[in-house]
Amino acid sequence: RGHLRRRGIRAVIPQRADQAANRKRLGRLGGRPPAFDREAYKQRNTVERCINKLKQWRGLATRYDKTATIYLAGLHLAAIFIWSAR
Incomplete structure (x- = not known):
């Protein structure tokens, strides 16, 4: 926490009650x-839900692709499927 404070990074996750x-x-x-x-917590929640949706696509979750370009193409395909289903 001290390192994050020195760098000016604020906490995004709320403190637990205990x-x-x-x-x-x-x-x-x-x-x-x-x-x-x-506000940062709301944005983080949105990003995490999007990443979890993308990880439901098996090719992205397992990372079987050999090259970064093929992985990126799979990422684009998954994003298009999610967007079109919306």
């Missing part, structure tokens, strides 16, 4: 709670 309770219990020794950006 971690927040432990932090409060420790008082000032518990440290500073990580900043939470709700």
Whole structure:
């Protein structure tokens, strides 16, 4: 976390309730709670759902393709199928 803070990268995943309770219990020794950006969390959720949809396509999930160009072509095909089904 310290490394991420030094680089200016904010927390995107919200803090768990038990971690927040432990932090409060420790008082000032518990440290500073990580900043939470709700908009970044929404965008992360959208990206993760898209990646999971793409991984449902067996060729992308298993990565059997030998070359990057064939893998990219499969990625484009999967994206077209997802887009057309929408």
